[in-house]
Amino acid sequence: MRLALLGCGTVGSEVVRLLHEQSADLAARIGAPLEIAGIAVRRVGRDRGDLPVDPALFTTDPLALIKREDVDVVVEVVGGIEPARSWLVEALRAGKSVVTANKALLAEDGASLHDAAAEGGADLYYEASVAGAIPLLRPLRESLHGDRINRVTGIVNGTTNFILSAMDATGAGFAEALEEATELGYAEADPTADVEGFDAAAKAAILASLAFHTRVTAADVHREGITEVTAADVASAKAMGCTIKLLCIAARGADAEGRETVSVRVHPAMIPLTHPLASVSDAFNAVFVEAEAAGQLMFYGRGAGGAPTASAVLGDVVAVARNRLAGARAASESAYADLAVRPMGEALTRYHISLDVADRPGVLEAVAGVFARHEVSIATVRQGPAGGGPAGRGSDAELVIVTHIAPDAALAATVRELRGLEIVRSVASVLRVEGGA
Structure with a gap:
């Protein structure tokens, strides 16, 4: 089985190394040896250290490599x-079967790839596009295919985690923690895709598409990043027994007319320390799946890095190579449900709201x-000193309010009205709360 490798950076180099180091085992698992037919790169003469590959395999013409008759898998x-x-x-x-780790492409236009795969009778595998080495997508599209998945909740970006x-x-602030992540190599020089939630949103679209048999794109995902999370927010979460x-x-759910729909969102949220995802720290990923028959399942591991991602790539390569040898094809895309994606305003969630208010009678009322006007029920209220308000406006107090579950639109409207009250000096913080009653 001959492979065309497009790209030889961090992940591509690891794919080459693993192909070399595990060649005998991979051949035994597939039933035929794997060989690299060519590697498409931007610069052929670049120093790639001791990479175990013949320099003659490098090319700057990926299309010519793909079109070669002796290429089986791309x-x-x-x-x-x-x-x-x-x-x-x-x-x-x-x-020609394709194995890709390209989450951005799958989330923006996976439909084109799936349609092309159906047209050519080829396999399209992409386990490495979400959560690195964690076996997650194959279980969603194969192992849990006989079940009904109701909700998928995950930490899918190692940098932000x-x-x-x-x-x-x-107790550090966001800027300090980001600086540390950059120094340790967890954050890119331009961390925008991670800290603003774009990376996680792409992965959320892929997960939702598989879980709910519906084509979901990144544009369908409500997205918020972590740049506004403060040290005070983290401290407040700790006081609530959250992180x-x-x-x-x-998640599946009904819209206002009772029709089944899906909601897909990415945002920072407080979760109780008792939730399985609360203990996922450092740059690890974890995804919590709730299905009707299987119940609650959790997938955990390293979600990024050259070697973990290459592991997932090679797992897919073995699968598609075995299929080609057997003259078979994996199950095609399952998008029969074609559920509508409901807007963020209809998502049910809870809010944690911190207000700096005037310290005088009648404020809480x-x-x-x-x-009450927005039909949002308050679960808890905590009041304390705010450390002094703006000059000339008297002393201030802090109100920390946690709501019961309500539509996000009603919660957002509540916050907008609060910002306009004369007695509210500022809305210091707004965070959603998930995973609790």
């Missing part, structure tokens, strides 16, 4: 939308009235 670890989309569509339409874990452990995580949440 492995793409370049990333990005174009030209990766064109390369993979070309390969799939030609009947490291930052929030550091803030929780040391803060950037969560991807995909006025604040409670705002919640």
Whole structure:
């Protein structure tokens, strides 16, 4: 079985090393040896250290490599939308199986790849696109295919989880924790895709598509990052017996007309320390799946890095190579449910709201009235000194309010009205609360 490898960076290099080191075992598992037909790179002459590969295999013409008759499987670890989309569509339409780690492409236009795979009768595997080495997507699309999945909640970005874990452990602010993550190599020089939630949103779209048999794109995912999470938020979570995580949440539910829909969102949230995801720290990932028959399942492990991601890539390579040798094809995309994605405003959640307010009689009554007008029930209220208000406006107090479950639109409207009250100096913090009653 001959492979065309597109990309030879951190992940691609590890794929080459593992292919070399485990060649005998991989051949035994597949029933035929794996050989690299060629490796498409930007610069052929770049120093790649002691990579165990013949330099003659490198090329700067990926399309010519894909079109070669002796190529059976195309492995793409370049990333990005174009030209990766064109390369993979070309390969799939030609009947060549594809293994990709490209979460951005799958989340933006997975439909094109699935349609091309169906047209060419080829396999499309992408385990490495979500949660690195954790075997997650195959269970969703195969092992749990006989069950009904109702909810998927996950920590799927190692960089943000490291930052929030550091803030929780040391009391540091976001900027300090991000600096530490960058120094240790967990954060990119430009961390925007991670800290603003774009990476997690792409993964959430892929998970929702598989879990609910519906085509979900990154554009369907409500997205918020962690840049506004403060040390005070982390301390407040601790006082509640919670911790803060950037969560991807995909769930079934009914819309206002009672039709079954799905909700897909990514945002920071407080979760109780008793929740299985609360103990997931450092740069680890974990995904919590709730199914009707199987019950609650959790998948945990390293979600990024060259070697873990390459492990997932090679697992897919073994699967598609065995299928080709057997003249078989894996199950095609399952998108029969075609459920609508309901807007964030209809998602049911809880809010943790911290207010700096004037310290005088009637304030709590006025604040409670705002919640009542929007039909949002208050679960708990904690009051304390705020450390002094703006000059000339008298002393201030802090109100920390946690709501019961309500539609996000009603909660957001409540916060907007609170910001306009004369007695509210500022809405210091708003965070969602998940995983509790």
